[in-house]
Amino acid sequence: MATENLTGFKNMLAGAAIARGDRVKLTAANTVQTAGLGEAAIGIAQDAIASGGYGTIALFAGRTFKMRAAGAIAAAALVYGRASGEVDDLSTSAGNAIGWANEAATAQGDFIEIIPRQSESA
Secondary structure, three states, X not given: OXXXXXXXXXXXEEOOOEOOOOEEEEEEOOEEEEOOOOOOOOEEEOOOEOOOOEEEEEEOOOOOEEEEEOOOEOOOOEXXXXXXXXXXXXXXXXXXXXXXXXXXXXXXXXXXXXXXXXOOOO
């Protein structure tokens, strides 16, 4: 079930050890790792997080959104706007990338949480 975060801070799972202050990228549903050179980040770790542990991420965009999927979408996929108002993970969709799916969609009409694409490199 899709959630929406209005606080700007999100408790997320570390896929690998993360140092306090590291830029992080989304790698799977609600899972982050340190973002490397040239990789778009979704936020900053507020404290050190052990691999497999949970920690607070300050989101660059300041919140997340619930959006309607145009079809099946994999978690952590970059999503694009569709003419229907829905989002899709196909880069052939008209429009710019909106953000990352923080959870998977299995069918058209599913509501999923989107982390908006707003980072230091966007």
